[in-house]
Amino acid sequence: MNKKEFAKSRDAVEEALGKEGLSRRDALKLMGVGGAAAMMGATPASAEEEGAPSSDAKAGIVVVGGGTGGVLIAARLRKAAPNAEITVIAPNDIHLYQPGQVFMAAGLYTEDEIRKPNSDLMPDGVKWIKDEVKVFDPDSNLVETAKNGKVKYDFLVVATGLQYDYEGIEGMRPELVGRDGISSVYLNDPLKGTARGGTATWEWFRQLRAAAEKASESAPITAIYTQPDTPIKCGGAPQKILYLSDDFLRGNGPTGGLDVHKNVKALFCKKGDKLFGLPEYNKTLVDEVTPMYGNITDKWNHVLRKIDPEKRIATFEHTYQIKGEYDPDLEEYDMITKRETVEIGYDFIHIVPPMKAVDAVADSPLGWPKGTAKGWLACDRYTLQHMKYKNVFGIGDILGIPLGKTGGSARHHGPVVQENLIAAMEGKDLPAKFDGYTVCPLKTQYGKIMLAEFNYDGPAPSFPLDPAKPRWIWWAFDLYMLKPMYWNLMMRGLM
Numbered sequence: 001m002n003k004k005e006f007a008k009s010r011d012a013v014e015e016a017l018g019k020e021g022l023s024r025r026d027a028l029k030l031m032g033v034g035g036a037a038a039m040m041g042a043t044p045a046s047a048e049e050e051g052a053p054s055s056d057a058k059a060g061i062v063v064v065g066g067g068t069g070g071v072l073i074a075a076r077l078r079k080a081a082p083n084a085e086i087t088v089i090a091p092n093d094i095h096l097y098q099p100g101q102v103f104m105a106a107g108l109y110t111e112d113e114i115r116k117p118n119s120d121l122m123p124d125g126v127k128w129i130k131d132e133v134k135v136f137d138p139d140s141n142l143v144e145t146a147k148n149g150k151v152k153y154d155f156l157v158v159a160t161g162l163q164y165d166y167e168g169i170e171g172m173r174p175e176l177v178g179r180d181g182i183s184s185v186y187l188n189d190p191l192k193g194t195a196r197g198g199t200a201t202w203e204w205f206r207q208l209r210a211a212a213e214k215a216s217e218s219a220p221i222t223a224i225y226t227q228p229d230t231p232i233k234c235g236g237a238p239q240k241i242l243y244l245s246d247d248f249l250r251g252n253g254p255t256g257g258l259d260v261h262k263n264v265k266a267l268f269c270k271k272g273d274k275l276f277g278l279p280e281y282n283k284t285l286v287d288e289v290t291p292m293y294g295n296i297t298d299k300w301n302h303v304l305r306k307i308d309p310e311k312r313i314a315t316f317e318h319t320y321q322i323k324g325e326y327d328p329d330l331e332e333y334d335m336i337t338k339r340e341t342v343e344i345g346y347d348f349i350h351i352v353p354p355m356k357a358v359d360a361v362a363d364s365p366l367g368w369p370k371g372t373a374k375g376w377l378a379c380d381r382y383t384l385q386h387m388k389y390k391n392v393f394g395i396g397d398i399l400g401i402p403l404g405k406t407g408g409s410a411r412h413h414g415p416v417v418q419e420n421l422i423a424a425m426e427g428k429d430l431p432a433k434f435d436g437y438t439v440c441p442l443k444t445q446y447g448k449i450m451l452a453e454f455n456y457d458g459p460a461p462s463f464p465l466d467p468a469k470p471r472w473i474w475w476a477f478d479l480y481m482l483k484p485m486y487w488n489l490m491m492r493g494l495m
């Protein structure tokens with residue numbers, strides 16, 4: 001971030017804070033991100049200066065994965081365990097700031113703005129093996145890599161993230177993104193360092209708009225937005241694209257234009273019958289955001305199973321319940337779940353792929369062997385320690401825990417894994433507990449974000465402001481401040 005860009009972002013945030021009646025100092029204090037002051041002229045405090053636990057113990061720690069969780073935990077452990085030998089096994093030369101893919105889709109970031117060489121981020125004093133782990137063998141305390149043979153460890157941190165399963169939808173494959181009215185903001189390739197989903201979705205926004213300009217309210221075109229029935233990273237992103245593209249049709253966004261959104265019939269298709277799991281945040285989306293657009297229909301319990309790109313037909317599995325027999329003892333009807341196949345023709349479709357644990361973890365003794373979390377890292381939801389292999393910890397999207405597939409969650413996993421791994425190195429009880437913190441900066445329109453923060457117990461706002469209210473200040477923070485904070489603080493283990 002150069003001086004000019006910094007001044008622009010600082011001004012935007014100050015203006016936003018003023019609108020909320022807060023000073024910048026107050027807001028940052030409230031946020032507990034003292035390190036953010038680094039971007040405003042002060043020197044950031046290091047983890048040691050902040051009193052984070054450290055240890056002189058000697059051990060070999062291997063971190064697998066060089067994305068958000070892998071880099072941040074390597075940076076934290078490097079500082080906290082100076083005598084440990086830390087190795088990161090990560091194949092990717094380029095590191096992507098993935099949350100930026102949504103701003104790319106909105107025409108506000110370019111791909112170059114969300115990429116950095118991983119060599120700029122790898123902490124000094126950490127050995128980087130540029131390779132992929134093929135086999136986890138926790139019974140022998142080793143991993144097998146594709147090109148560099150076996151690597152032994154005393155402690156292991158699994159930070160592999162997740163993988164997309166576009167092919168889990170019959171007829172779909174990543175190559176179709178950007179063709180025949182299909183887009184998908186999620187698409188990226190960490191190995192090549194490309195975020196084609198962002199670029200293709202911005203192109204899709206403009207194609208959708210061009211088609212809407214030719215349509216009419218009485219003869220609208222159809223745009224489908226899907227969400228799969230698997231866990232996904234950034235659970236709010238499917239709706240971010242729904243609202244931002246609709247707002248773009250209203251003439252907002254970087255290129256402006258006439259309001260043509262009523263010429264588009266928007267169908268949001270997902271499992272379940274809620275826009276957000278927590279009632280506080282759901283209410284805003286149902287009562288304020290959806291009615292504000294007026295052209296969105298929620299197709300509950302519709303999960304995309306098949307696509308015919310040539311005919312532009314999407315096939316959904318629709319589940320619903322009907323009344324069965326009356327039970328006089330319980331004084332209620334049995335409810336019977338029914339399934340039907342529903343075909344919907346479309347002009348444009350935004351597809352969120354099913355997501356699953358990476359194969360190397362799922363196929364190893366480290367994954368949950370069965371149940372709804374099958375394949376995801378089998379760890380304790382509080383300590384982030386493996387259920388069986390006590391020298392194994394996890395961070396980031398790979399965790400098989402109920403909440404938290406976001407970068408913001410990984411940031412909160414960081415200190416927990418650091419503290420607990422150090423305690424394990426010293427043979428002590430694990431002191432730190434992850435509270436389930438997850439953050440979803442849900443973009444409800446250009447210039448407004450509902451900052452939905454929550455944990456295992458419910459809403460967990462960091463600020464004394466109604467968290468369910470979409471605000472300009474969160475938009476300004478997200479657009480201008482979070483990316484530099486990610487590169488300069490989070491990836492350095494400083495927040």
Ligand SMILES: Cc1cc2nc3c(=O)[nH]c(=O)nc-3n(C[C@H](O)[C@H](O)[C@H](O)COP(=O)(O)OP(=O)(O)OC[C@H]3O[C@@H](n4cnc5c(N)ncnc54)[C@H](O)[C@@H]3O)c2cc1C
Pocket residue numbers: 064065066067068069070089090091092097098099100101102131132133134159160161162185186190191233234237358360395396397398405406407408409410439440441
């Ligand atoms: C479109 C989009 C929008 C998002 N929006 C937000 C947001 O607004 N806020 C937010 O907090 N988060 C958001 N996220 C989510 C956030 O980016 C992820 O939760 C975060 O990056 C997870 O970090 P991770 O380390 O678990 O995985 P990643 O950052 O994906 O890194 C995993 C790394 O592991 C590597 N790897 C995989 N398998 C192996 C192997 N076998 N051996 C070695 N290396 C391996 C991969 O190549 C990859 O580099 C968004 C993500 C996307 C895609």
